Amino acid sequence: MIIKNISESIKFNQDSFTKRILYVDKNVLSFVLNFKPGQTLPVHKHENSTVAVNVLSGNGQIKINQEVADIQAGSFICAEGQDEFSVPLVNEDMTLYICISPNPSNEAYSKNLG
DSSP states (O other): OOOOGGGGGGGOSSOOOEEEEEEEEOOOEEEEEETTTTEEEEOOOOOOEEEEEEEEEEEEEETTTEEEEEEEEEOOEEHHHHHHEEEEEHHHHHEEEEEEEOOSSGGGGGOOOO
């Protein structure tokens, strides 16, 4: 059993968004992304994995392929691996809980940032 307190992973950086890994194995990768207003997540794909996003706090926009949606605390978003995925707008401090399955083979996905 693994128990973690997500609030300990909510760390903001003035220069860029932060990423804090919560759990990683070959089947699943979970982490928290933290954004300050004006910070963005570039367009990318998740190989052949499904990504599930839960907005824990804040609000902004998410873009999947050509569709842009406003998101806020409580929003849940799901995208397939070949979908183009980004966060183009953050209006206030925003924290996203992300779960990707299976864990992408590119080890860069499993590293903390910021």
